[in-house]
Amino acid sequence: MKTSLTAIGILALSGFPLELAAQEAAGEQSSEENRIVITADRFIMPALRGIKPERSLDESDVESYGSATVGEFLDEIKAQNGDEDPVFLVDGERVAGIEDIEDLPAEAIDALDVLPRGTSQMAGGVPNRRVYNIVLKKQLRSAVVTSSARFATEGGWAEGRGEIALTRIAGRDRLNAALRYRDSDALLESDRDLAQPALARDLPIFGLTDTADIAAARTLKPDSHVIEASLAGANRLAPWLSASFNLRGRWSRDDSLNGLANALFTDAGGEILRAYSRAPLEQSFAFDSASGNLVLNADVGRWLISLAGQRNRSARSFEADFAPAGIAAGPRLPAGVDPAVEPLDAFFAITTGRSNSRGATDGVRLNALGPLLALPAGDARVRGALEFRRDTQTSVSDFGAGRRLRDVSRRTRGGEIGVDIPIASARQDVLSGLGELNMSFDYARSDVEGAGVLDRITIGTLWQPIAPLSITASFERANLPVPVEVLGDPLTITPNIRIVDLPTGQTVDVDFLSGGNAGLRSATHETRRFAINASPWPEIGLNVFADYRGETLRDTIGFVSSASLPFYTAFADRFVRDGAGLLIAVDGRPVNFARQEREELRWGASFLLPIGGSETASPSNSADDAGSDSYIAIPPGAGTRLQFVLAHTLALRDRVFLSDAASPIDLLEGGAIGLGGGRPRHILDASAALSARGQGIRMATQWRSASRLITGNSAQDRLDFGGLATVNVRAFTDLDRILQPSGFTKGARVSLSIINVANDRQIVSDDDGVTPLAYQKAYRDPIGRIVEIELRKAF
Template sequence: MVVHAQEAAQTGAPAAQPAEEEEEEPGEYDGTDEIVVIAGRLRGEIDVPQQPVAVFEEQDIAAYGATSISELLDAISPQTGSGRGRGGGRPVILLNGQRISSFRELRSIPPEAIRRMQVLPEEVALRFGYPPNQRVVNIILKDNFSSKQLAGEFNYPTRGGYSNYELEGSLFRIDGQRRTTLEAKITETSLLTEAERNIDVAGDSEIPAVAGDPDPARYRSLAAESREITLGGTSAMGLGEDGLGGSLTVNGAYTRTDTRSLSGLDTVLLIGPNGTTARRNLEGALRTRVGTDAFEGGLAYNRLVGTWQLSATLDAGYTTTTTRVDRRRDLTGLRDAALTGTLDILGPLPPVPSAGYDTARSEDLSASSLVTLAGNVLRLPAGDVAATVRAGFDYNRSDNEDTRSSLGAFILDRSVASAGVNLALPLTSRREDVLGAVGDIALNLNAGFDHLSDFGTLTEWSAGVTWAPTEKLSLQASYIVNEAAPSLGQLASPQVRSYNVTAYDFIRNETALVTVLSGGNPDLLAERQRDIKLALNWDLPVLERSNLVIEYFRNRSSGVTQSFPLLTPAVEAAFPGRVSRDASGRLIAIDRRSVTFDEIASSRLRWGLNFGGQFGSVTESSAAAGGRGGGGDRRGAGAFPGERLNRPAPSGEASPAGGERTSRSDAERANIPPEGGREAAAPEAGRGPRGPGYGPMGRGAQRGRWNVSVYHTWRFTDTIRIAPGALELNQLEGDAISSGGVPRHALEFEGGLFKDGYGLRVNGKWNAPARVNGSGLPGSSDLRFGSTFNIGLRMFVDLGQQESLVQSSPFFKNARLSLTVDNLFDQRQRVTDENGVVPLAYQAAYREPQGRIVGIDLRKMF
């Protein structure tokens, strides 16, 4: 029996079935007939040799209960996270298989508008002009969708002293080739002080000597007070008749951010005529206030040039920042009055005039552009050779002025011109019957350069191979060589001193309040990176759906620029000029400008298991789900992370009209019942015939869904050589340069259940214990950093699916209510010295100020 699903993939209609099959009596499949599904690839999917790490269909996405794409990406972070150890932040994001100018284009798109989402390995990023530092997430939107939404969120820690709320409104519409987004959002966070977490900074010296003197802990913040307001919009359109002239996307945003933090009080040690002393605290916190205005804009242009795909993106921003830092008051008059006896050192203190504040102003301009041309350059026996040629130009300029610096006004600027080429060469192919017995083998080659106006030319190259011996198993190997320059700020930022910064002194086994110098270091060097990656991705033959991902990484870097590390005895010995001590040996100042390490090397294994399936009996959901667009491509309705419904046909079995073959089990997982029944397709538009959002979670046959993903990282080696000829530091054995040490093992997991509009999601991270070695001398101590286990919980209900509730209160139609708990067990890392004592600098509230946070979210779509 042949089921033609290509038309269904394009129109959302159920696949046609031959008439004689419709007349058959339903019954159990006995394996005597072969079912072949002929299906074209979904528009916007990425066709690459590398097997997806995960694939999410509409129902999978609905099961997360996410209110935004950003929230969805956070929820699936175990699958989207990269173990390469380079770069950071979000994965590379593509929209319908094409580059975007920035994440601004996506942040207000509701997850219900997503038709399918692919997560692909880091190497795929090379095909789109990006370095292979992060995994690639390709988001495929529905052809038609419309929604308006209002959302509110309030978060509060169970320990009190802090709150956060968000209010957001947005409008989103897809109408064929047109896409429009408008958004407005405000986020506000209250101040959290050390007194609200019972922080003890310096022991008895912090206790007011006189009743009525203010407590400094009330005037030092653990979390700053902040408010952020964002306005933005995106417009995308097709050009020419039927979009044959390509597509153009324009987006822009304005963000205003205000923050306020506290750095303690002015304190003075008063000495009376008879030599008695008293430390007094003056009223009036030392404040730091920062105001930022950010204007951002972007363009994206895509079109076909012959058979080649041209993509051009431009992202630009202009930011002004004003920072006001209160000066310390001149307390010489108080000291003199105490010495002469005219001031009672225990009595009321006279008012001391304010010293005003220092002001730092900066204007930052940035622009980043990239043009890529991708297509096939020639035909080999095993298939087409695909090429991506890229060229880009970036510019950054920063105008700065700071009254704390003697430099006066100064300008930092850097321009970067880049170019490169990536080639993907198929060597063997089952489809083309070229050594098909060994599977599909493809080679990837990449080379490029960056020319920096202030740092010269840096080069990069890489080579990789992908081998798929079967449709369900894929192996990869890659070698990457790259040069990287320090950032403009690391090289040339102004030098600024910050006072009363808490630091732990390993040599004296004590906590000190020190003066910290930050800013640029012009002596930093270029970094040379050499990385190896070996990976396996296997669709397991167990359960309804499961896959295994195994990745091994080995990184080697020389001339590495990093922030000044944790001040261990080894670091102080390597950088003696960066530390100041008084005559008694007490730590008083640290120069924390960036440094260059001679060499850093590490190796680790990251492996993960993804499971998922359906449960429960089929039920009828009698109410429409909030804001969900419908139907679309129903082929993957039963798909799951890691499943590939569109696999290349085996050698000699190419499907007609470019279609692809799937097995009987594939067809069943695509919701084509063995009895020959068909699931009716819902309307594609977000506003269907039964009102806004009628779609896959609306009326229709539904079963519950579940999934579990667990990833384990096992670090084998992690070593540092600070300077040529210096001893090698083993971070896994306690020679760590970061606060917290380096744990050998770490776990990430997420999973959940969803049925009839009710959902439960759990995610978490666990890190093994670690230690940081002291000097071994008397008075010094090793530190043990206990394990951490942070679990997040999200429970939600799609109120629109609760028929009786909607009938009694129509407001709840298309609404979702969520309850969230971050750090469910209120777990905070415990740090102890060799005697089991917690150093003041490592109190639990410093490690995790907020603790358990409970939140409630309500979203209403119209």
């Protein structure tokens, strides 16, 4: 009820034409003859011609999301599809990545085609991924200024954002420059209703009158500042040669408070006491990066040759104040010092630990794709690649145990080869009863310095028996080297991290060690996927899908967790206790798990229902597409449209074996490898959108089922993590629809977003209904409900 009222209220405030939409629906004929469907050729590389997209979105579809940039829009689509790192094509040509286009205004998109899973290798990408083909408008020249303010309705936190973007698109040439800034306030524990651990009264306590002083000295969210700049473009150098590039830079700073130092002292009379500092421990983190990518695409006869180069640089620095916890009688205070009167900060052994690291990546990759030989069902296409890459990570850290230097350098040389074999083709009238059927085989081999020779084998099939149905299946086995930064990251210590010590049941603040581990082994991943996608009712854009994924991961990399009892046994040396048995430090650096087994099924549906009259969609084909045999049905642009997306993820299995001899940790039955508890068996994502000519409203919700965490040896020793449903709403409208049209309102749009409308947070409780201090609701979601107002002006 609250959600419905909120949605209706936002619609009323935005002036959304509900009555107009109803009138259009009633006044216009709905017969099929009034619908205009455009069948258009799309820019697409030859290897993908003839493959029907699973989803095709036009300009009106893009507008219904209310996204400001191409990147925001694609993030929404990827989340709906459950995609990880798809291959991106722009006007049918391969680009280095989403960085090439993510800062373009959303208005630059003319259409988006989402191709079936398993088409990525046909475009020279990593197997088992989809291809997203973004068709840009032929002409666009714009300057966009965006400003937004976000704040927590519970107070204590606010964030401001600003962005300037300049864009020019002329045919196949484009150039985009963007500059953005983000400033976030720090959120203190005292800004939320958080209980603090009770003070140990075994010794006299000085410097702390109330645990509220601790809350005022700890941050839930840091004070954060980020500046990002980018320059990306593409150019047709010759009829047969094109280039795309992107340059990016980032500067960020985070500052936070880690509570009060405490230590044992001996006063002049020989009595042992515990004292707290008056000034909080401070922590700061800085990250700077610069990257550049260049891709050259050449059409050589019927072959596509691409050369991609990258150069990335990054620098990180971390500083944290910390004081060794007192485990025996502390230093004696000088005569005349009364701890009840004056602060003892000057007598604490507080030091500042520091770490710095620099990373660099340089690489070049040569790809070639083209026909190998003619078969009855079509050309068998072969692809090959050669790659050279050099990664370095240099770090230094000093957290009280002397300077530690690390220098990791790794060269990678490798190649791969793959082939696509058409088995059947209705277009070629070969086994036409089977529709379109292709098989693909890929083999990659890399010589990785320090890790040896690593292989990857992929077998896949793509079957489209009829136009609205596609079925894909694949198997992949890959040896994966440990990322250089995981090997070479500096050792850091963060004090006063709050956790539950499961063996004792106490909530304690510990020093948490993080950083790289040079002794990690390469992992082996086996992945099995089977997916079905169907569009049985094109008139309303109905799309149904099911995607099964099974994985077996050997020597996979994970982190030592304090949230699961098996870790205390398997990695006992990672949990440090004082003489009284109190947990004071946890070494959370990464380790190899012997094996992990995961299976999940994701299924759902989406549809788009035009309401009222339709507008003729503009064909996106041009002379450049002559001879293309990729035909895609583009739904007509509609004055008002209603869109629904629903996806359900069912976890079938998720088990971790810390060692070959250990019993499995079942993440679906009370096990955990992280602080978040066990994995929910069900995740439901749904969204609904109503849009019409420059204004709309979108509602998205996610529900996660309950899970549990076994904390002892009996069924009663457990924590229950309640189910959680969150709802986000976004409404937007062109200003000239709610204000008198003027020069200012032209091209201006205002948006109102509410994140976590009901301000719900996950509830964690033990068998007695008590929530451990480390699992309080504000720790699960510090900010809570967020309201954002955004003003965007396009010139």
